[in-house]
Amino acid sequence: MRHACKKISQLASDSLDRPLSLLERLKFKLHLSMCSHCRDFDHNIKLIHKVTAMMHTTDYGQTRLSEKQRQQLHNNLNAIK
């Protein structure tokens, strides 16, 4: 294998964070066309990436200050001001 899988796995990860250069894209695509392991790794981390992105939007949708917290904050603001 011309480009070792370890390096390609770094590119697979990087592609989630930054645009790859033209040369990197070529290397990456060529390697993936020949290596099913890297193809599968790329698929799996993209899958994780999608799931984790969903975690954020739904996790705190219903979160509100409790009455106790709110009262405490009002008190603190009065004390400090």
Add this chain to the structure above:
Amino acid sequence: MKKVDDGPHSWLHEHGDYLYRFAMSRLHNEDLAADMLQETLLAGWKGFDKFAGQSSIRTWLVGILKHKIIDHIRREIRGRNLSEAVENDPTSAYFNSNGSWSDAPAAWKENPEDLFSNEQFYKTLESCINKLPEKQQIVFRMRDITGEDTETTCKTCDVTSTHLHVLLHRARLALRTCLNIHWFERGNRS
């Protein structure tokens, strides 16, 4: 023009929940989120003459809160000396010396929506994230869960973008392996 009723108490009333939610989604800790909210309201009050009115009060307060959160995480990282050297490379565990996979990945067939709505999977994912070394965990949460941009993540964690990419690569390799062992190979797949 300042309105008479402008001030931390009315901001708390109008924007408190919104700001609190913003802080919770980044800090995952109720007391801490409330502290940050309080600091934000006070800082806003102190610096209110600098508020030019080009943006809404809420946008302006969110900007202050963002900085408070970044400062907090930075202090946390510095204070506990959470460094992770680029030199000692934990990713060697996943590869042979010639750079090929030592434990070859196989594609997971599930779709993200099903995984996301599966409570057991969600728990497994959380526990795998919690097992990451702390600095990897912080950058991974900021980038992949909160969706913070690279620049903010680097600034908050005091790392170069190259180092950030190294840390994220490590985190994703570890997560893939952890999920494979604790979920996909276990026959939990539906």
